[in-house]
Amino acid sequence: MTTNRGLMTAVAVPLLLLGACARPGVAGEAGAPGSAAPVTESTTPDPATIALRVEYRGGFVPAETIPSRLPQFTVYADGRAITEGPVTLIYPGPSLPNLQEIRLSEAQVRELTAGAVAAGVKAGADFGTPGVADAPSTRISVVTAGGEQAVEVMALGQASPDDTSLTAAQQAARKKVTEFIGSLHELFADAASPAAKPYQAERVAVLASPYQDTGDGLAGAPVKWPAAELPGAFLNEELRINCLTVDGTAKDEVLAAAAKGNERTPWESAGKKWQIKFRPLLPDEKECADLKKQA
Structure with a gap:
């Protein structure tokens, strides 16, 4: 049996682990993951410039594991897209993560960054704070021609649809972001177009x-x-x-x-x-x- 190790972290955080507390979510946060210079069609993309990144922050996990944690998804301006692929459910697990890479066209990168903004990754977005303890937050950052936009959503995969701490508008905003991340999973799951290969x-x-x-x-x-x-x-x-x-x-x-x-x-x-x-x-x-x- 295989599963996505990164996705498991967000869906089910083991309660027996001793670790760091979740950091409060910040909607509309402006940050700089890696190189976050604006991406435009008139310039040659820097291979290290991040166009889109989805990553976990905090959570009830051992603090010593956090530096080795990998982003869920990273899309670079030159079209490289990297994620952690499925791993066999065995214990002890493998020493090395199963990082996978695909190559996207310039048009696909623009479509993804536009899709992130349309899904609510922009300053002022309100995702609320659910009544869930010790869950990680999900930080999504996207770089457009106008610069970087970033949001951090607390307990994105753990909050209940009927959580009374969230308004209907906040629930709707969280649903849109969840669907966008789901589309990234689908992008990597389609091994035929484009073909995935191990990240070197x-x-x-x-x-x-x-x-x-x-x-x-x-x-x-x-x-x-x-x-x-x-x-x-x-x-x-x-x-x-x-x-x-x-x-x-x-x-x-x-x-x-x-x-x-x-x-x-x-x-x-x-x-x-x-x-x-x-x-x-x-x-x-x-x-x-x-x-x-x-x-």
Whole structure:
């Protein structure tokens, strides 16, 4: 059985996890995910310019997992569109996320950005605050010829249709945004046009923390770390999350080793064992510091 790991996060957040509280939703928020310069037909698109992004913020999840969280969807001005595809429902899960990429035409990118605005992604949009605790918010940002528009919708997939905390207008606004995100899922689900292929990241962030053996025997044997000595510099000193990036030949060796392990595999480096989350960097991300914006 397979499922979309990113979508699962929004639909059913495990109640046993210890983690960060959801950040209050902000309608009409103006932000800058990656490079958010206005996109126009008269300029050559910068490959790292985001045209559209859908991502989760906050939620009742372990705080240490947030830096490795991937956006639901990212569409770039040059037509690349990236999402996390389905993964097999096993435990422990695979070490590496199943990132998929499709190529869109310039017309398709314009259609998507216009569709986002038509669905309510614009300043002043009111999605209300439902009576749901600990759910993530969904942030949607779109860059048009007039600049960036962004909204953040609390508990988009969890609020009940009869939630008395929401007005009829707010429920209608949430429905339009939900349908728009659904159209993005459909875009990637159609493997024939355009064809999806695995996303090949130029750099991969390696998020390392001290290994903790749960004693269930599912982690497998320790694996010797094949690249620069772990753990790298602190990304979050309080949570003891370290980060380094690998590219070129080192990246290829790391990915080959990770493909044989699972998310619980202990990695040995400099006489110590480490737990690792692998986070392929997207085109608008260049270094570990770029992952701090996920919090």
